[in-house]
Amino acid sequence: MAMFAGMGRIALGLLAMLAAGATHAETLPRYLIEQGGVKMEISAPRADIVRIREGQGALPEDASWAVSQTVRGATVPLDVSDTATATTLRTSALSITIDKATLAVTVADTSGRVLLADAQAAAFENKGFRLRKVMPADEHYFGLGDKTGPLDRRGESFALWNTDAYGFGTEGDPIYKSIPYVLGLNDNGQAFGLFMDNTFRSFFDFGKTERDTLDFGAEGGSIDYYVMAGPDPKAVVEDYAYLTGTAPLTPEWALGFQQSHYSYMNEGEAMGIADRLRADHIPSDAIYLDIDYQDRNRPFTVNTQAFPDMAAFVQKLKADKLHLILITDLHIADAPNQGYAPYDTGTAAGVFLKNPDGSTFVGPVWPGPAVFPDFSRPTARDWWGQQYAGFVKDGVSGFWNDMNEPAVFETPTKTMPLDVVHRIEEPGFAPRDATQAEMHNVYGLLNSRATYDGLRKLSPDQRPFVLTRASYAGGQRYAATWTGDNTSSWAHLSLSISQLTNLGLSGFAYAGDDIGGFTGDAPSPELLTRWIEVGAFNPIMRDHYAKGRDPQEVWVHGPEQEAIRRTYIDERYRLMPYIYGLAEENSRDGLPVMRATFLEFPKFAAAVNQFMLGDDLLVAPPVTWESPAAYPVPLPSAGWYDYWTGQRLDTPGTQETPRLDRLPVFVRPGAILPKQPLVQSLSDTPSGQLELHVYPGPDCHGSIYLDDGESYGYTKGQYLRQSFHCSDDGKTLTFAFDKRDGAYAPWWTGFTLVVHGWSGKATAKMDRKTMTAQSANGTLTLVLSDVVKASTLVINRAP
Ligand code: MIG
Secondary structure, X not given: OHHHHOOOHHHHHHHHHHHHHOOOOEEEOEEEEEEOOEEEEEEXXXXXXXXXXXXXXXXXOOOOOOOOHHHHHOOOOEEEEEOOOEEEEEOOOEEEEEEOOOOXXXXXXXXXXXXXXXXXEEEEEOOEEEEEEEOOOOEEEEEOOOOOOOOOOOOOEXXXXXXXXXXXXXXXXXXXXXXXXXXXXXXXXXXXXXXXXXXXOEEEEEOOOOOOEEEEEEOOOOEEEEEEOOOOHHHHHHHHHHHHOOOOOOOHHHHOEEEOOOOOOOHHHHHHHHHHHHHOOOOOOEEXXXXXXXXXXXXXXXXXXXXXXXXXXXXXXXXXXXXXXEEOOOOEEOOOOOOOHHHHHHHHHOOEOEOOOOOEOOEEEOOEEEEOEOXXXXXXXXXXXXOOHXXXXXXXXXXXXXXXXXXXXXXXOOOOOOOOEEEEOOOOOOOEEEEHHHHHHHHHHHHHHHHHHHHHHHOOOOOOEEEEOOOEOOHHHOOEEEOOOOEOOHHHHHHHHHHHHHHHHOOOOOEEOEEOOOEOOOOOHHHHHHHHHHHOOOOOEEEOOOOOOOOOOOOOOOHHHHHHHHHHHHHHHHOHHHHHHHHHHHHHHOOOOEEOHHHHOOOOOOOOOOEEEOOOEEEOOOOOOOOOOOEEEEOOOOOOEEOOOOOEOOOOEEEEOOEOOEOOEEEOOOEEEEEOOOOOOOOOOOOOOEEEEEOOOOOEEEEEEEOOOOOOHHHHOOOEEEEEEEEEOOOEEEEEEOOOEOOOOOOOXXXXXXXXXXXOEEEEXXXXXXXXXXXXXXXXXXXXXXOOOOEEEEEEEOO
């Protein structure tokens, strides 16, 4: 196989043609076949991922906004074998069979499980195409980002066309993002992945229109898709992360509680919110300013009547240990000769999108007539990045990219005409003009990419925080996201759970929704309380709401509701070592922070609304929020623990009677959860002991990850990582500390082990030291000094 590695395309094509006619096995890096004017190329960037490209007359351009050139260029050898009617290509994990007459493809794994099979060969229609795949009766479908509807997409159909979907319904479609990636899961818990890398308006139809057919396609562009083998769902998520990348590690403060409103109108109002958060002891880390901080809604300006000194305001917030996040929309006011620098410098640099006749496209948005940067050009992205220089200098910590579908007012399409001209200057692509029809769905991703890259340049040692509304596959590399303008209703609270878990499966580990709801009437006390409870276990936790309605900060419904809400926010802050550890894990393997239960337990039939935070916590909200009736909570096995009481459950499920102050959360037997003392802001260094909560059970493990939470020191050894394991034979619990890794110094004085499900006395021994300990309320507490070396603690249950 090595001999093919350096060969050019033409030689490969020739070899492939030879291979196609040969009866003996051969090995090729890419397989090419042509039939009836259709050219098809099959390659495997990795043994468990196959890429299929097809075009009429010619193969499509080998280019992508989602998948890097390195990944697209990678090939593992394909073993080719032939029969009279079909060719089969094999990697160590996959087998791909192509019908020579029709080019219909069947992808199977080496066990013979069919992952995805053509019901019909690809059809080229108008300027686009359509693929029809067999949809097995026991297959369920997930992914597609934050599309509405139930978690499982089976029986639904979706259009992918980024849309400003203000007040979208629980079945509303299309909404803000286009992530053409699907995870299939069968009743045996086996999964596969499918990613169609196409930015044109596209669709996925999961047997809604055509029974038992998974139908997908696009209005333009070419056929370029990947099938991933799994076989378990986590492996598919990791495959997709390999293709499209992972989210870079967030600044830790962005995992704290964030308060936002459209809009806090002036400094006094915003400081009032900051001060109240502190006075009421609501742990929190960020405040947002929405469009009204600007001068006449012009991006990168400040209304100095309302905010006389942004740098000074940032310092005041900093004294309250809060970060400031500013909205920065991409619609630059069309304001020539007015001294509006973004317009003047952008025009001078020629960065704005054009009409087909070469004039600049102008469309009305918040500032009135506006022009739009052409983010597919590096010069435009650099120019955009520089716009942040002033705010970064002022000390602003994060930026919010809204309206980047892009939204345009006063037009029924809610966006710009399809013939607006973008210019592609990107490695892999031929330098060329492209229409809005091609670029629309990737525009939001490119906007957030420009923001992220700009911030990286402006403050090289600060991890950026960017929040985007629109995006495309791979957008997780640049920004966190939220689900847009939801409604203050129970149905939307439930919807948030399926949206955020599907976003997590689709690469976006950092996702949140407007807690309490954005549109409609302000939430009832119960609705806001429940939403905050659930939000405490979401990756991003932001309370945000629209103009012209009653406020919905944590305190608005009086002390009783506020106390419940505070309990949940407090708990999130105590759990921050666990949550931050999940974020760090995500940066390496792409596993989301908030998880569909099947990611951990592929055969477990979870109830609606159940979800997991990492691999240890299972959150089980009521299925119907307002009903006082008891509801069943299925659990993956017996032995799970109630998070709040620490009590071990002997059955693989329980009943819950809804109580407003209780959001049921359960802990995996075998979990070791790190928790820290409560702080009011993540800028505060906790003091005291790090708690390790041990929940004895099988596969007992946990870990801690720590760094300074904001810089890139961790890439140069300034981190702390340590794993823990335990085993329990009923008499003795053995707790093992692995050797600590990394140079970052911990804040804690030592570890406090809290072992749950314990009764009676215990003697414990570590190194040569013996201690006795007493349990209370079912937990055994052991206060230790810091443990840096590999060590074993043996805890004997006293007879
Ligand atoms: O047309 O900036 O989704 O979060 O508060 C509305 C004002 C524009 C839509 C965002 C919302 C934000 C609002 N924006």
